[in-house]
Amino acid sequence: MTPVIQTRKAKLQHVLQIRPAAKSEVARFFRTVVRTRMRSITELFSADRLEMADECIVAVLDGKIVGATCLVFDTGDGAELATEYVLKEYQGEGIGTRLTRAGIERLIALGKTPIHVDVASEAMDSTLDRLPRKDRRHLRLKRSYLKYGEVDLPER
Numbered sequence: 001m002t003p004v005i006q007t008r009k010a011k012l013q014h015v016l017q018i019r020p021a022a023k024s025e026v027a028r029f030f031r032t033v034v035r036t037r038m039r040s041i042t043e044l045f046s047a048d049r050l051e052m053a054d055e056c057i058v059a060v061l062d063g064k065i066v067g068a069t070c071l072v073f074d075t076g077d078g079a080e081l082a083t084e085y086v087l088k089e090y091q092g093e094g095i096g097t098r099l100t101r102a103g104i105e106r107l108i109a110l111g112k113t114p115i116h117v118d119v120a121s122e123a124m125d126s127t128l129d130r131l132p133r134k135d136r137r138h139l140r141l142k143r144s145y146l147k148y149g150e151v152d153l154p155e156r
């Protein structure tokens with residue numbers, strides 16, 4: 001059943017789909033994000049970083065991609081959930097929590113554990129907090145935002 005979410009801000013009903021996506025689709029989404037919303041290129045959306053991904057998952061709201069996360073199967077000592085982003089106007093609606101859960105549970109289902117996450121923001125940390133305990137025991141978190149501050153996106 002396709003989940004329907006009601007956005008907190010506009011109280012509008014939206015059909016939310018969380019699905020696997022080709023890297024080319026995510027590359028197009030990230031290029032559009034950088035071109036239309038960022039003042040400059042930023043590591044989070046770089047092509048090299050995306051190239052390392054083995055699989056990607058996107059959040060689609062009423063047919064439009066509004067978020068993505070990327071999975072790396074083998075970093076040498078486990079897997080990694082890398083690069084998660086949700087369009088600003090859709091943040092805080094629970095979409096990131098669903099993307100994180102879909103990504104983490106996909107890696108666990110494939111036996112790609114432990115799972116490393118470089119946690120670059122409090123919001124990302126909250127999405128990980130919301131995972132069921134059975135999933136969280138596979139996580140190896142590096143909370144870089146506590147040491148270096150929140151990821152600083154050069155948003156327009």
Ligand SMILES: CC(C)(COP(=O)(O)OP(=O)(O)OC[C@H]1O[C@@H](n2cnc3c(N)ncnc32)[C@H](O)[C@@H]1OP(=O)(O)O)[C@@H](O)C(=O)NCCC(=O)NCCS
Pocket residue numbers: 083084085086087090091092093094095096097098118119120121122123124126127151
């Ligand atoms: C991190 C991110 C993907 C989370 O996605 P999201 O759709 O906003 O996540 P959720 O709606 O599930 O919210 C998760 C938590 O973050 C909080 N949050 C999300 N966006 C927020 C915002 N703009 N301002 C304040 N709190 C916010 C939510 O309130 C929630 O916190 P809670 O559990 O205390 O209620 C998204 O915020 C984002 O793209 N941030 C910029 C890039 C980034 O930090 N990527 C992660 C790199 S590791």
